Amino acid sequence: MNNMVLVITGAAGSGKTTLCKYLCEHYHLPKVVTHTTRAPRTGEQNGVDYYFENDASFARKHFLESVHYAGAQYGSSMEGLQAAWQKAPLACIVLDTKGAVEYLKQLGNQVAVLFLTIDVGPNSSEALRKRMEARGDDPVKIKMRVKSAEYARDQQLPSALVGHAVVIKNNELKQAKQQADQFIEQLLAKLQ
Template sequence: MKKMVLVITGAAGSGKTTICKYICAKYHLPKVVTHTTRAPRQGEHDGIDYYFESDASFAQKHFLESVHYSGAQYGSSIEGLEAAWQTAPLACIVLDTKGALAYQRALSDQVLTIYLTVDVGKDSAAALRKRMEARGDDPEKIAKRMQSAENKRDQQIPQELMGHATIIKNNDLPTAHRDVDAFMATVIAKLKS
């Protein structure tokens, strides 16, 4: 069976991690564990949510993509992807749009992409900010993140991903789950054929 990776991307607060957890639990997909130099959030565990690295240990990995974002480094390694594929031929990963593009360029037809949007009322930025507050992010870091060039970039799907990504609105979780389930039904059918 062909090895594939499901990339979930979108702006900060769009629900990437929540949707990834849902897919991994419901469809028994392994999550590709990525690396970061940021401190763990409350409830996060090393080797499960991220590999929490020092600057020195981060520099020793073999990355498909990496980015400096909001004062920390993030990246996904070839070793992490291979470890996930040892568990199942389809793995799931959460990436920013730059990372999603790097995966698309490096792995091409092995990549399936979901781009999450939030379109609650007229102010999606306010909705994204509320979500980050609800998950316990530091208010100062939220403000900095919302103003970052990376976050502004991630607010729109990159042109290069158009035609390769499935866009799913995550205004409310039950509707997003239904749309994800429809997407996964086509993926599973494709993998079986």
Template sequence: MDKKIIVITGASGTGKTTISKYLKNTYRIPSVITHTTRLPRDGEKNGIDYYFETEDSFFKNHYLEKVEYSGHWYGSSEESLNKTWENYDAASIVVDTQGAISYKERYGENAIVIFLEVDYDTVAQRLKLRGDDHKRLISRINSDEFLRDLRIPKELEGKSYKIVNNDIEITKKKVDQIIKSEKVN
């Protein structure tokens, strides 16, 4: 059986991490741990939520994609994906839309892209409730990357699943349908 990577993408606050956790808890599909130079939020742990890196250590990895966002680097390494695939036939990853394009180009049919969309006001409210620093929140929701990630890129149209995530229970049911139709589990 071919290894699968479920690529979850969309703007910050659209529910990407929630869906990744749902896949893990419901289908035992682990998430590939990505790397970042930002500091951990309360409760986040190194090697579980992210590999928290220094600027120096970050650039020693081999990345499938990396991006600088709000003054910090984020990336997913080949090492982390291959390590996950050693033990599982499927994994999920949360990336921005540019990262999703890279995965689709590299893995083709084995990359199942799920684009989550929420309207701007809802996303802004979710980020505020998440406890992000106000100045950083304003900077983030006005960034070119955030505004870009609110809409599905043309490179993924017809090659991905789009879910409007206004109700998490409906979104979970749609994810269940995708897992079934793609024969992931």
């Protein structure tokens, strides 16, 4: 089989970045570095966590998908994906649900999707907000994000991903990792 990309998607605060980091470290998967015009969070490094861009440099990239979200632009380039594939046949990327749908449209069977959610009853949205606060997000930006249409959209698996995505409830990270391990082992077996 050709190269593949594992797309991890779901609501803000659902643990996408944490799970991607775990899978990249545990399975030596290269992370597809994406681009953003937002300011770096504490500890983030250019070219590692994101390529931090300004509006002009962002406009010059060749994107598979891009989105304007919470006052900033985000996108992933074909060049970034190719660079990851030069390191290994299975790469990992974190995208919003719209980006995941776009990847599936453009890359077809080269895409595997994990959709993360949390299920703590009627307070799931509050739990996600607390996770964003705990990771150091700006409280004003959290309020903007929670009120956005994109945030509401990313709460549920899009119909275009039904049948293509594996859903993992990330209430407890250890269990989520175990489910992701099973999925990755199946993908790696396909690539051999």
